[in-house]
Amino acid sequence: MNAGNDSLPLARTGVPGLDDILIGGLTQGNLFLLEGDPGTGKTTIAIRFLMAGVEAGERGLYITLSETEKELRHGAASHGWQLDNGIAIFEVVPPESLMEADQQQSLLYSSDLELGETTRLILGEFERIKPQRVVIDSLSEIRLLAQSSLRYRRQILAFKHYFSRHGATVLLLDDLTSDAADKTVHSVAHGVIKLEELSPEYGAERRRLKVSKYRGQAYRGGFHDFTIKKGGVSVFPRLVSGEHYTKFARHQVKSNVEGLDALLGGGIEQGSSTLILGPAGTGKSLFALQFIVAAVARGEKAALFVFDEELGLLFDRVRGMGIDLEALRDAGSVQIEQVDAAELSPGEFAHRVRARVDMAQAKTIVIDSLNGYQAAMPQENALILHVHELLQYLNRQGANTFLTVAQHGLVGDMKAPVDVTYLADTVILLRYFEALGRVRRAVSVIKKRTGRHEEAIREFRIGDTGLKVGKPLTEFQGVLRGVPTFVGNAIPLLTPNEGGGSDV
Structure with missing residues (x-):
């Protein structure tokens, strides 16, 4: 979070999550820039900004140079909004497009006359409405009328000083269509919010924003995911685990599976994370579900x-x-969500997990699997950072987190698509191995930060009575390689009956 002066009066944007990023909203009486390519949500945020003003007892004025009033009202209606009381829409119509006889000229309008006439119309409407909040959409039209960077800068400065004298909070929209490299307004504006749209090779588009400038005011830096759905824009502030901590009593949590708890040295510690690692079909989800069932009990x-x-x-x-x-x-004991990685951003997923912990008071969280979570990430390095912050946040809330990761391969040397073993407090390793003409499963605990654990490897079976973990495989060597060597005198393997029936 960037530090600043938090004592100034703020104008809330009304956009869920955005006011949190802005640490309250936009400082009143200043001019702000909201920029982004067409379709990134500028108009939706701007309309919600004016609606928030009406809710606070302020009048709003939407000045449009690019869209018609009909298009604006139709767009608002798609979100269930009615732009009536408290919000005026002023559609700036270039004089040469009017059909009155006194507007017709034999010569084309010069850019000076066009810019001056547009400015006169905008300020005239402002004087008539006397609003506290103003939106100008969009700067691309003004930039084209100004023709030069100097005249454009002077015009924006004139707007800034004029609106500032009248105490209005102004939001300038820039669709970056006329000159995306022009940063003239960046130096003039009190704050700058940039919207971006990313297009993955598969799945829906991803949107994110960042505050790149905010004079004298604290704000949350970095990129923050957001979505546009019916009802408006929802922003998901980047999770910073250091800002969240809840006091809780640490105690040991059991799975209620005797052999598994023995491997874990009695269980896991409250407020810790566990990674369950293994090839497809070994039972990773079932191991995690055992802790859910124990939590409900x-x-x-x-x-x-x-x-x-x-x-x-x-x-x-x-x-x-x-x-x-x-x-x-x-x-109501277990909240279950089916997550479509192709349609969900990492920021929105973290927001959903937080909601389950903060609002539903969930103390056991299972993410099945991290392979699917990775599909929602633009690159692997970002995945590590997201998982780190999410695990740290959950640990500090006293929640027990379980993540599953499917490794590539079935036996022998296997690799995970991403290595997060160093992030988890406990790592449970599942393996297939062949013995006596049967494919069997083994489990071991290879890491536990919060206490001692058993160093043995145990066989387990999945049957119609659930999970059964047997005694340590002391008579075999090379179980984790998949083809063990028998070195003992007895066969300490689980029989189908001990496993609760045939494999499921």
């Missing part, structure tokens, strides 16, 4: 974010293992 709330599996299939699959996940959801 303790009377706590839990949240499950599913990236990879259709919910109906997941419900049917785990019901066959003795876990009625759908009933837990219907009872």
Whole structure:
């Protein structure tokens, strides 16, 4: 967060999340620039800014040089808004486009006359309405009329001083169509907000914004994701874990699976993160669900974010293992969200997770899987930073977080698509191995920051009674490589009956 003076009166924008980034809103009586390519949401934010003014008892004036009043009202109506009381729309019509006889000339209007006439019309309407909030859309038209950078700068300075004398808070919109490299207004404006739209190779477009300048006022730096949906723009401030901390008592949390808790040295610590790592089909989701079931048994709330599996299939699959996940959801004990990585930005996902912790009081969070989460990220380095901040935030709220990662391959040397093992407090490793003509599964704990853990490797089975973890595999070597060597005198492997039935 950039430091500044927080004592000045602020004009709230009314855009969810944006006022948080601006630490309250826009300082009153100043001129601000909102820039971005067409379609990034400038008009929607500007209309909501004027509506927030009406809610605060202020009059608003929308001066449009690019859109018609009909287009503006239609756009507002698409969000369920009515621009009637308190907001005036002034459509600046160039004189040469009027059909009255006294406006016709045999010679073309000069740029000087056009700019002067446009300015006279804008200031005349301002004097008539006397608004406290003004939007001018867009600067591209004024830039074209000015023709030179010097005249353009002088015109913006004239607007700034005029509106400042009348105490109006002004939002200038720039669609960057006439000269995207022109930074004239940046030096004149009190603050600058830039909107961007990214187009991934697959999936919906991603939008983000940043405050690149704000004189004398604190604000949250960096890029922040936002969406445009019915109802307006929603901004998701970048998560900074250091700003959030809740006091809580640390104690050991069990999975209620005897062998697994033994591996974990009795369980995991409250307010820690656990990574469950293994190839496809080893049971990573089931291990995480065991902690959800145990949390519900303790009377706590839990949240499950599913990236990879259709919910109906997941419900049917785990019901066959003795876990009625759908009933837990219907009872309100477990909040479950199906996440489409192609349609969701990382900032919005972090916002959803925070909502489950802050509003639903969930104390166990499962993200299944990090492979799906990675698909929502533009690049791997950004994924590491997002996961780090999210895990730190959840840890500081006293939540237990479980992430699953599917490794490439089935046996032998396997690699994960992204290495986050150093971020997690506990790492549970699942493996396939072959023994006595059968494909079997093994589990081990390879890392635990918050206490001692068992160094053994145990076999586990998944059956119709759920998860069964056996005794340490002391008679085998090379289990983690997938093809172990038998070195003992007995066969300490789970039988199908010990596993609760046949594999599911």
